[in-house]
Amino acid sequence: xxxxxxxxxxxxxxxxFPGKSKVFLDKxxxxxxxxxxxxxxxxxxxxxxxxxxLDDTVDLNEVMKNILSDLDFxxxxxxxxxxxxxxxxxxxxxxxxxxxxxxxxKNSLKFTRKxxxxxxxxKEVTTSGSNRKFIKIAVIDNGIGFExxxxxxxxxxxxxxHSKSTYEGTGLGLAICRKIAERHGGNIEAxxxxxxxxxxxxxLPIKQTRS
Numbered sequence: 001x002x003x004x005x006x007x008x009x010x011x012x013x014x015x016x017f018p019g020k021s022k023v024f025l026d027k028x029x030x031x032x033x034x035x036x037x038x039x040x041x042x043x044x045x046x047x048x049x050x051x052x053x054l055d056d057t058v059d060l061n062e063v064m065k066n067i068l069s070d071l072d073f074x075x076x077x078x079x080x081x082x083x084x085x086x087x088x089x090x091x092x093x094x095x096x097x098x099x100x101x102x103x104x105x106k107n108s109l110k111f112t113r114k115x116x117x118x119x120x121x122x123k124e125v126t127t128s129g130s131n132r133k134f135i136k137i138a139v140i141d142n143g144i145g146f147e148x149x150x151x152x153x154x155x156x157x158x159x160x161x162h163s164k165s166t167y168e169g170t171g172l173g174l175a176i177c178r179k180i181a182e183r184h185g186g187n188i189e190a191x192x193x194x195x196x197x198x199x200x201x202x203x204l205p206i207k208q209t210r211s
Contacts, residue, residue: 060087108141
């Protein structure tokens with residue numbers, strides 16, 4: 001409703017905004033947009049528990065291919081490079097795992113150092129053992145990183161290490177990633193150095209446990 005009414009008001013006034021009304025209207029629009037994405041993020045987070053069936057055969061190579069296709073304009077616009085190694089096939093939810101890796105890649109594209117294009121690498125970090133039950137996948141970037149003391153906090157809901165004016169977002173992206181990994185019987189960890197980049201390591205079971 002707020003977005004609708006502000007849009008109608010903007011259309012009615014068009015080129016005749018009195019005083020600072022255009023500034024105030026822009027603030028309303030930006031605040032409404034943030035609220036819209038916040039509510040969407042909360043709903044996404046809440047819906048994770050409703051996924052009971054995790055028996056898709058998920059080719060993570062296809063997952064990454066689709067994500068990069070969706071983000072190709074943003075990648076090109078930022079002159080970013082993304083390299084993806086050959087990844088495993090796992091059992092789980094195609095939808096949720098796509099959301100997990102999409103969040104991580106978008107974070108790497110967002111939290112870049114000024115004047116330095118993003119360089120992102122996605123690779124498996126365990127290669128030995130033919131009978132292994134888990135895989136580890138690292139998403140590595142050269143972005144702004146963070147102080148390692150914040151490693152646990154960044155996965156909490158609504159945690160932000162930067163102001164909204166510097167980097168937009170809801171503070172839910174990494175919390176959703178953690179919940180998806182845990183929903184699959186895995187986990188996610190992060191290591192980083194400020195102004196040197198970050199590494200997010202996702203552990204996933206190859207097969208889901210049947211209860």
